[in-house]
Amino acid sequence: DAMVIQNPRYQVTQFGKPVTLSCSQTLNHNVMYWYQQKSSQAPKLLFHYYDKDFNNEADTPDNFQSRRPNTSFCFLDIRSPGLGDTAMYLCATYLLGGPDEKLFFGSGTQLSVL
Amino acid sequence: GEDVEQSLFLSVREGDSSVINCTYTDSSSTYLYWYKQEPGAGLQLLTYIFSNMDMKQDQRLTVLLNKKDKHLSLRIADTQTGDSAIYFCAETLSSNTGKLIFGQGTTLQVKP
Numbered sequence: 089d090a091m092v093i094q095n096p097r098y099q100v101t102q103f104g105k106p107v108t109l110s111c112s113q114t115l116n117h118n119v120m121y122w123y124q125q126k127s128s129q130a131p132k133l134l135f136h137y138y139d140k141d142f143n144n145e146a147d148t149p150d151n152f153q154s155r156r157p158n159t160s161f162c163f164l165d166i167r168s169p170g171l172g173d174t175a176m177y178l179c180a181t182y183l184l185g186g187p188d189e190k191l192f193f194g195s196g197t198q199l200s201v202l
Numbered sequence: 203g204e205d206v207e208q209s210l211f212l213s214v215r216e217g218d219s220s221v222i223n224c225t226y227t228d229s230s231s232t233y234l235y236w237y238k239q240e241p242g243a244g245l246q247l248l249t250y251i252f253s254n255m256d257m258k259q260d261q262r263l264t265v266l267l268n269k270k271d272k273h274l275s276l277r278i279a280d281t282q283t284g285d286s287a288i289y290f291c292a293e294t295l296s297s298n299t300g301k302l303i304f305g306q307g308t309t310l311q312v313k314p
Contacts, residue, residue, distance in 0.1 A: 094244075119300055130206075130290065130304035131245070178244055182300035189233045189252075191300060195244040 091115050094179050094194035101169055101201055109164040109197045111179030119182040120162040121191070122154060126175045137162060138184065169201040206305035208291055213311040220278040222308045224291030227272060231293040234267060235302065236276045239288045248276070248289075278310075286312045 093112045101107040111120065119138050123131040135144045137156040151173075153165040166173055179194040205227045214220045226234070235250040251258045251265045251274075258265045264277040278285055291305040 121301070128307075130306045131302075132304075133301060136301065176242075176244075180245075180302075184300060189294070189300075190247055190250065191302060193237075193245040193247075198242065 092179060092181055092192050092194035094177075094197050096197060097195065099197055099199045101199065103171060103201055104168050107166050107169055107199065109166075109177050109179075109199065111162045111164075111194055112160050113181045113192075114160070115181055115183070115192060116159060117181035117183045117186075117192070118159070119184050120156060121180040121182070122152075122162070122164045123178040123180065124175050125178060125196075131178055134164070166199075169199075171201050173199065174201045175199060206291055206293055206303050208289075208305040208308045210306065211309050211311070213313065214281050215313050216281060216283055218281055220276075220281045220285070220310055220312075222276045222278075222289050222291075222310065224274040224276075224305055225272055226274065226291070226293050226303075226305075228293065228295060228303075229269075229272065230295055233294045234265075234274050235292040235294070236263075236265065237290040237292060237304075239290065239307070241287075245290065281310075281312050283312045283314060286310055 091114050095110050121136040122134045125131040134148045155163045176196045176198050178196045180191045182191045208224045236248045237245040238248050249260050262279045266275045288307040288309050290307045292302040
């Protein structure tokens with residue numbers, strides 16, 4: 089059974105039209121991440137939540153926001169998507185302080201901005 | 203600073219061994235990982251190694267770590283066409299909450 093679930097699998101939006109991507113987890117992990125992966129590039133961390141504490145990466149554009157209403161869910165909001173935001177968005181979870189030093193990734197949401 | 207580098211492309215014949223190499227710069231890395239990504243899919247964790255180990259074997263996969271040279275390699279024995287994918291090396295640092303720093307990925311092409 090999938091433990092980190094991302095919806096939708098594919099998302100198409102128009103330039104400037106807000107879009108929300110979602111991630112849920114059944115692992116009860118305290119850390120959740122959002123990575124952006126553009127074509128033929130390495131995944132790049134946008135931000136992460138450690139419990140309710142939000143941690144933004146220094147070079148993440150202001151256009152990208154996140155919400156974590158509870159342990160299980162985390163959302164990525166792109167307020168005004170540009171063509172350059174077309175990418176795969178990967179959610180991952182991690183249990184800080186746990187015995188297992190592994191991140192668990194979802195299958196990703198492929199976002200296309202037209 | 204933190205940096206992870208990989209060669210971009212490797213082509214092998216089915217049945218041969220593949221060796222994918224990675225170098226990293228941060229000596230405080232605690233764990234090093236290999237992920238596999240098939241087209242249009244998420245990241246699948248293949249294996250990982252703690253920084254105080256120098257080798258780990260898991261079925262067809264062998265990871266070698268040379269901490270002195272900050273060099274990590276992944277050997278795939280008896281490579282199959284289903285192994286064709288992009289392979290990412292990644293490190294995590296003790297100072298971070300599990301944050302991964304990824305290399306740019308090595309595309310492995312397996313020819314029949």
